[in-house]
Amino acid sequence: MPQPLIDATRDLYAGRIGRETWIRLIEARRAHRLVPKEHEDNEGHRRVMCPAEAGKVQCPIKSRSMGRGVQLPLVDPEPSPAGPLKVYRRRSITLAPPEGSKHWQALEYGGEQWQKVYFRLRNSVERYNGYAKSPLAEAMEAAGGRRIRGIAAQTVLLVFQWLTPTNGRSKTGPRPWR
Known part of the structure; x- marks a missing residue:
């Protein structure tokens, strides 16, 4: 994932970008996510595909993904002495329950539904804190x-x-x- 997409939230909090730019950058992250290949089994294992395999990005490691369209982002995996990550070498991988549950979120971070829920909850917490700290109330x-x-x-x-x-x-x- 490109560095501006990684640093989007940090840049928002530091005041280097505005909220509209943050929303656009968070939306651009979607192409870089692992794509579920099938539902999880009874034990919680889940098969997922590399985004290049799913046709979401272009990657030089997966040559068949190159040239699919200029609108697709081009990823540049960091070289490693151990070679490419397992997900780059195969069409799909299986995530065990601890790995999958560690990164699972009910709402996609920064998405429209996440913003509605998160900002509503945050506003109510801030209102409650204001009441508790007010010299005229608590x-x-x-x-x-x-x-x-x-x-x-x-x-x-x-x-x-x-x-x-x-x-x-x-x-x-x-x-x-x-």
């Missing part, structure tokens, strides 16, 4: 209400501060257990 940042040392003791006192009304304020905010 005032969790005000250490004056927790005059004790140590992170464990501070945590216990924060829980009690959260559970009991103080200074006549009502606790009308969101509760994690409801």
Whole structure:
């Protein structure tokens, strides 16, 4: 995968690219993914194909993938003393359950559905944090209400501060257990 595609999220957080460029780069990663060849078996093993074998990219190691179309990205695998990776030498490989589950995601990273779910969840967490830290609501940042040392003791006192009304304020905010 080209370096700009690898560094897309890092560049977004560093402010070197905008969100639209990030979305475009994340979308371009799709061509470089392993392609499922069949469903996983009863034990969780899954057959996957190299993207060049599936016709998603052109690769000089798989000469039959070259010249399929100028719109396909050209990959340049890094040379290694051990030779090309196993996936480059074969048409497909089998991923064992630990290998497959390690990289499995319910939603494709950066995809449209991922953005809807992730950004909605993040907005709700940030809203909740704002409520908890507000001096007019929970005032969790005000250490004056927790005059004790140590992170464990501070945590216990924060829980009690959260559970009991103080200074006549009502606790009308969101509760994690409801």
